[in-house]
Amino acid sequence: EPIPVRQRCPSCPERLERAIHRAIAKKPEQRWDGVREFGQELKEILVLLAPTSERKAGTTTALVRQELSGLQPAGKERHTAPTELGARPLELLQTSATPDLPTRSRRWPMLVGSAVVVVAATVALLLPRDTKSPPAASLLPTPVPTAVSRPTAVPEPAATPTAPAVVPVEVDLFADPPADLSADGKSLGRVQSTRLTLTPGRHEIRQRIPGYREITHTIEVTRAGEQFNLRLPPFGLLTVMNDMGVAVRGARVLVDGKDVGGLPLLEMKVEAGRREVKVTWPDGSNWSDTVDVAAMGRTHRTARPGSA
Structure with missing residues (x-):
């Protein structure tokens, strides 16, 4: 001090x-x-x-x-x-000037x-x-704030728009004539009419009559309550018998030129209408006839070589 x-x-x-x-x-x-x-x-x-x-x-x-x-x-x-x-x-x-003071x-x-x-x-x-x-701190250069690198924000993936929920609807199927039905491979049994639940869009309906014909229909479902008619050509039952004493060995029956089997031909389903029926034998003899087949009816014929 x-x-x-x-x-x-x-x-x-x-x-x-x-x-x-x-x-x-x-x-x-x-x-x-x-x-x-x-x-x-x-x-x-x-x-x-x-x-x-x-x-x-x-x-x-x-x-x-x-x-x-x-x-x-x-x-x-x-x-x-x-x-x-x-x-x-x-x-x-x-x-200001002042008088001199004492010594x-x-x-x-x-x-x-x-x-x-x-x-x-x-x-x-x-x-x-x-x-x-x-203080030592005052001698140091003023720290310059460094830029803090922030991670680049990764944009969230845009939400994929979801399709609106598909709501199944009920539709009616009518089969004429009655047939075995299946929808998209699922059997519905033998039906003439049925109500079915399907989603809007295309569907395949198979209509089949055993021994006669089979067809696949493509339908487009757009709304509830739609009606779809599934049709096949009408058919009848045709029977061709051999006459007394007529050989049946080797005989063939043709309907509209198509071989459909041998004698006797029993209640074969054929498309209704006028049909050409012919029977041939191995020795070259034959029998033919024009037959009107009734829809859902039964038609009988008897065949003898050389007769019509």
């Missing part, structure tokens, strides 16, 4: 002592805010203690400036009030100037040793 100024110089005013101690305070927050404030305080003390003519004030200021200019600055990074005071000129306060009072300007020199020298010696270094 520095020795109080008044202990060395009891005649030093208290205000000057406070100004000097504030200039050499260890804690930066307790010091003067700047060199101008410190210089202004010293000038006010000079005016109060030793008011003189402009010539004498200029002499005192020149003395202080000369003494301070010989001091080495504490450093480039930080200037305290005492060191800057030596580098910058002090502004002179305009004072004893004229010692104060010299005393104040000497005190300032002592303060400046003390500050120059103490500050490099006693002043705390700025």
Whole structure:
């Protein structure tokens, strides 16, 4: 701790002592805010203690400036009030001319100037040793915030539009003549009419009469309550018998030129209408007839070689 100024110089005013101690305070927050404030305080003390003519004030200021200019600055990074005071000129306060004071009072300007020199020298010696270094964190360059790379947002896959739910509907099937039916491979049995549940769209309906004919219908279901008529050509039952004593071995029966079997031909399903029936034997003889087959009826004929 520095020795109080008044202990060395009891005649030093208290205000000057406070100004000097504030200039050499260890804690930066307790010091003067700047060199101008410190210089202004010293000038006010000079005016109060030793008011003189402009010539004498200029002499005192020149003395202080000369003494301070010989001091080495504490450093480039930080200037305290005492060191800057030596580098910058002090502004002179305009004072009015006053009568000369007794010789004893004229010692104060010299005393104040000497005190300032002592303060400046003390500050120059103490500050490099006693002043705390700025925190290490303040010496480091201000960190530049780095851009945080965020993962690229992956767009969610667009929702696949779902087809509206397919609602099955009921349709009616009518078979003429009655037949064995199947829908899309599923057997429905022998029916003449039935109600069936199908989804909208295409479907295959098979209509079959054993021993007669089979056909597949393609239907298009669009709405509920539709009716589909499945038709086959009407048929009748044809029977061809051999006459008494007529051989049946090797005989063949033809209907509309198509071989349908041998003798006797019993209740064969043939398409209704006029049909050409013919019977041939191995020895070259034959029998033929034009027959009207009734729909859903029975037709009989007797065959004898050489007869019609």
